[in-house]
Amino acid sequence: MKADFIIAHAFVLTMEGKGVGMVQNGAIAVKGNMILAVGPSADILSAYQADRLIDGTGKLVMPGLIDAHIHTGLSIFRGMAQDMSHWMQKGLWPFIKNTDKKDALTGSLVTIIEGIKAGTTTFCDYDHNMNDIVSHYVKTGVRARVAETINELPDDIGTLPVGDLYPFDTALGNQRLQESIRLFETWHEQGDGRITCLFGPQGADMMGTELLLEVKALAEKYDTRIHMHVAQGDREIDQMVKRYGKRTIPFLDELGYLDSRLMAVHLTEATKDETYLVAKRGASMIYCAGSIGIIDGLVPPIMDFLEAGGQAALGSDQAPGNNCNNMFNEMKFAAILNKVKRSDPKAFPAWLSLRLATIESAIAIGLDHEIGSLKKGKKADILIVNLESPTLCPVFTDPIRNIVPNLVYSARGHEVETVIIDGQFIMEENQLVTVNEKEAIREAQQAAERISRRSGQDIMAAHSDVYQMMKDGYL
């Protein structure tokens, strides 16, 4: 049978089964956007022919990584908000209010490039202006599961004193809901099916009950999922208790929000009982190890959630306060932060991190029928990783194989040489094929200079810890 290309003689991590599904001297055959077959090289090479045969000797072939939670629209502020208190109010707002859509779009593209270069093939992007951001994914050939952020907060919310109840603007809420519907109607299943849409209420504290229920009804109507921050910080819990006399999770449960349509992001402030409840109701949890570590100095209850039988995934969140969007970073932090949380070196082993960035993540975001593992009939989202890199060397295979621990604990991301998405070569031997990296960086730099000129006064007025560090010579 004829394939478009075959990669053979590689270590193939299929991620099928309960473990990592390793095939030594394995091969994969691809036709169009589909995986034809995966298995031992001898079997694949005898059953398939291809015009292009890629020698996988010294390489690892694995499924593309999934970033289950990212806000690329904030990327333009990379490095502007960390090591500080009042992250959102003093860190982000002074920049956000001085940034237009065009500026934000340039940052978004740079982060997508950053992700691709570290093996991310599916981005669950969740942001304002998604109707514009989504074009990046269409043009670069990347897979994305996108949501427009929905809330009812006025644009000047950043000026509200800390602790005051947020005012809701239902007209704005409706406008954002309409943007979400437009996103769905325009982009769902576009880009040869690579683009799929979700609904993205920003948080139960940032919109009224009526709008939350409208979103829920729409998610059912369109038969899709809801990507939502849940119990993401003490700020949120405080708002919920002040407004409703209830914490977020019991509130959402009463509203019928906790079900398998929900991708609950963070759960930072969830109690053990609440965490178990979210798992029991069948909602998935998205865990952002790096960003919550930096922004809050906390480790969310991912271990409890998994122990309760919940379905979880890893995400990189936003660049101002992580400050990278690299799933290798997330895999490593997820493992080590949880070892430290439990004071147990056996906690959160490497294979678990890897599953939570591949097959488990695909299940958690509802795309496991297409991606997350290398299996006949799934979409061809494939990485080729150079095992002859100093960080992954040497390779032991017997009686213990060291590839997975080194991938999670030692790889930096740049060991990914080739990125294939939907059967197309998006990066080949470390060179991006579908996007001009230098131009993207130049445009983001120009945007940063515009934002810098406009935001000076607001940043000085906010006088954040970071601004003080700058004044003191620490930046």
Place this chain on the structure above:
Amino acid sequence: MKADFIIAHAFVLTMEGKGVGMVQNGAIAVKGNMILAVGPSADILSAYQADRLIDGTGKLVMPGLIDAHIHTGLSIFRGMAQDMSHWMQKGLWPFIKNTDKKDALTGSLVTIIEGIKAGTTTFCDYDHNMNDIVSHYVKTGVRARVAETINELPDDIGTLPVGDLYPFDTALGNQRLQESIRLFETWHEQGDGRITCLFGPQGADMMGTELLLEVKALAEKYDTRIHMHVAQGDREIDQMVKRYGKRTIPFLDELGYLDSRLMAVHLTEATKDETYLVAKRGASMIYCAGSIGIIDGLVPPIMDFLEAGGQAALGSDQAPGNNCNNMFNEMKFAAILNKVKRSDPKAFPAWLSLRLATIESAIAIGLDHEIGSLKKGKKADILIVNLESPTLCPVFTDPIRNIVPNLVYSARGHEVETVIIDGQFIMEENQLVTVNEKEAIREAQQAAERISRRSGQDIMAAHSDVYQMMKDGYL
């Protein structure tokens, strides 16, 4: 005045002063192995001429990173010991006993390459066979502060039941001490002065009092420092209490060991009082965030140590149980693990991590007269980092600069383009100049295959958690 080369129009992080000493549009002039001048480009370019003028536009120029604690002799086992209990006994020993000097040397070279590529210019390497390993540093042109490991443990120590008191073999101890003296006599101040030697007792639990005192006397005689694990694990404390009825730190204090000659590595098990005592006595602390996170699931008391006024540095430790030797990894983990330990996002800001990998580290290891900052008269150990990388983009300069946070939290290490050590270009535009990377990797791979063949029986007999994972399909 004539320089050999000038790098101009760069962001220059001098690391002088209490902060990061940033010079925008800065330049550095180098002659021989020495920094002639650092300052604004206009000043440097008017005062100096050079045959080679490097355009630093879009680049960051900074001091080379210092890895204050690394065992490169263990690198050949990268990825073989993590996510497990009994790390040393079941993880390392079955491999160590089946590995000869030649095998270990191949792994050492790969790790040195890994380090250089991520900007490490000084390696405090501490291992057995240092008389051989040191040749790598001499040949590659890297700076190293080396110690031969001294203990009195018999070679079959790995077979001792967990909890039994280690037997001491004074003949072996003396032999290792002689190796240390030979190291000093042969290599100290060699490689144009890049190689300096320390004494390296492995731990107070691994040798008798007499040998400890001999080492101390030698360090004084040679006027050098002692690189030593101190309170590195509950295993050590247990041995000390069983043997002497005292915990490590009070024991060492009575012995007169706690002074400014001591580089105390880990302090994992030090109480707050003990940590303060080490700081008060003027010993420095080497903190290995990644390795202790993986091996022990713990965060050593680095914050307490710094608050007590102690002098500290970061180190990457060994590849089997970190699993990388990349100071960017250490800087990021140091910051985030301590934020989480204190539940405080303001704890351990980016600039602190950067100082602990540069100038503070130089002070902690006793080389600040030569390295750690960019200053007239210091040795030219310099990195050129490409700021036009997706991970470091965009660059904001006003009113807040984001370079340092992105360097610590976003950079992976591969943004380092050029590495200059002692005035020599060791890596240029990501290409290593003095060592053949492919050959080094090939040789380490061959060594791993030899070790694999020899160690099978012992690994199966040890039946570690990692071996069980392999059997269960998780590796």
